[in-house]
Amino acid sequence: MMWDVLWLDARLATMTAGGRPYGMLEDGAIAVQDGRIAWIGRHDDLEGPPAALAKQVHWIDGRWITPGFIDCHTHLVYGGNRAREFEQRLEGASYAEIARAGGGILSTVRATREADDAALYRDAVPRLKALMAEGVTTVEIKSGYGLESAAEARQLSVARRLGESFPIEVITTFLGAHALPPEFEGDADGYISYVIETMLPDVAETGLADAVDAFCETIAFTPEQTERVLSAARRHDLPVKLHADQLSDLGGAGLAAKYGALSADHVEYTSEESVAAMARAGTVATLLPGAFYCLRETQQPPVAAFRRAGVPMALATDSNPGSSPVTSLLLMLSMGCTLFRLTPEEALAGVTRNAARALGLADDRGTLEVGKRADLCVWDIDHPAELAYRVGFNPLAYAVKDGRVRQV
Numbered sequence: 001m002m003w004d005v006l007w008l009d010a011r012l013a014t015m016t017a018g019g020r021p022y023g024m025l026e027d028g029a030i031a032v033q034d035g036r037i038a039w040i041g042r043h044d045d046l047e048g049p050p051a052a053l054a055k056q057v058h059w060i061d062g063r064w065i066t067p068g069f070i071d072c073h074t075h076l077v078y079g080g081n082r083a084r085e086f087e088q089r090l091e092g093a094s095y096a097e098i099a100r101a102g103g104g105i106l107s108t109v110r111a112t113r114e115a116d117d118a119a120l121y122r123d124a125v126p127r128l129k130a131l132m133a134e135g136v137t138t139v140e141i142k143s144g145y146g147l148e149s150a151a152e153a154r155q156l157s158v159a160r161r162l163g164e165s166f167p168i169e170v171i172t173t174f175l176g177a178h179a180l181p182p183e184f185e186g187d188a189d190g191y192i193s194y195v196i197e198t199m200l201p202d203v204a205e206t207g208l209a210d211a212v213d214a215f216c217e218t219i220a221f222t223p224e225q226t227e228r229v230l231s232a233a234r235r236h237d238l239p240v241k242l243h244a245d246q247l248s249d250l251g252g253a254g255l256a257a258k259y260g261a262l263s264a265d266h267v268e269y270t271s272e273e274s275v276a277a278m279a280r281a282g283t284v285a286t287l288l289p290g291a292f293y294c295l296r297e298t299q300q301p302p303v304a305a306f307r308r309a310g311v312p313m314a315l316a317t318d319s320n321p322g323s324s325p326v327t328s329l330l331l332m333l334s335m336g337c338t339l340f341r342l343t344p345e346e347a348l349a350g351v352t353r354n355a356a357r358a359l360g361l362a363d364d365r366g367t368l369e370v371g372k373r374a375d376l377c378v379w380d381i382d383h384p385a386e387l388a389y390r391v392g393f394n395p396l397a398y399a400v401k402d403g404r405v406r407q408v
């Protein structure tokens with residue numbers, strides 16, 4: 001029996017925890033069979049000449065291989081953009097003020113409802129390609145700009161279609177509780193009832209979403225309203241995530257932990273108590289430095305406390321038209337280190353091992369290990385720290401999705 005593909009003369013950052021930094025392995029080789037890693041180790045430990053071992057052999061000249069990148073928090077599918085609000089914020093208006101005046105998320109809701117499916121798809125493609133060009137092989141995409149049943153379903157199905165059309169896996173998240181739509185003005189509780197009695201059962205039945213998210217914040221939903229969504233999602237057996245503690249501490253991350261959330265995201269204002277609850281629940285802290293940067297926030301997430309408590313930290317683009325018009329995960333590595341004081345190794349774990357965990361996919365991808373999906377990035381670098389060190393430079397030689405070299 002021969003392997004499908006064999007990569008040789010590689011340096012490997014396996015990103016497995018607990019061993020050498022970055023899970024490094026020099027003089028490495030990786031063999032792939034049926035889209036999964038079949039063998040990994042030192043070249044010298046291969047039994048036999050490469051040509052006899054695999055149908056296809058790639059000698060890569062000492063280049064580094066990491067797990068394929070995973071962007072575990074995006075809002076990639078939406079209509080319009082919010083460049084005008086960017087100007088307003090620079091003139092002094094805050095994100096929350098713009099939201100309260102009916103702009104912000106609601107302005108994207110209007111544009112998304114007006115856009116037809118073809119336009120939503122067409123606008124998302126270049127953003128998806130930008131992520132892929134930097135080695136993203138799995139991306140999470142949320143709804144949350146429809147805020148009524150059909151429009152939310154449209155966003156989710158466009159996201160699914162992107163995953164079917166491009167060599168990247170799309171994981172979808174239903175974010176019906178993102179903002180209060182105009183039809184329910186003054187009746188947030190009524191809207192939450194609509195979310196859990198109408199939208200959520202639809203989403204669960206059609207299988208359009210892999211998880212459920214909500215926005216717990218003073219400008220969005222209260223902890224009580226959020227809790228109704230999380231518990232309804234659990235009743236439908238859907239895993240949960242939460243936009244938590246971004247602009248204030250409402251105890252959101254603790255609430256997420258109470259429902260066994262895969263992740264609590266943003267988490268700038270998360271308290272020590274919530275950090276402890278996350279550690280107990282195994283909830284990942286997903287850090288979103290793009291939103292922190294674009295909103296010129298100053299409150300940093302409690303990275304030292306997460307580290308002490310053993311809360312895994314993921315990093316993502318939060319790609320969205322308002323708080324984070326970002327389509328570079330490499331830039332998030334840099335910002336994670338410079339703005340949030342992650343180490344380059346933590347940053348890289350944040351877009352591989354811990355991002356997989358934030359999507360409930362830790363057993364399937366996120367590290368280079370036998371049995372895991374053969375999603376790989378091949379980099380023209382001399383050390384993995386370079387991925388976080390350089391700004392605005394893309395050293396990707398190529399990515400591999402399910403064992404196939406990807407042409408972007």
Ligand code: NIG
Nearest residue numbers: 105215243291318320322323
């Ligand atoms: O993750 N925080 C809430 N939701 C998005 C922003 C969405 C928007 O402003 O359109 C976020 O930052």
Ligand code: FE
Nearest residue numbers: 073075243318
């Ligand atoms: Fe977000």
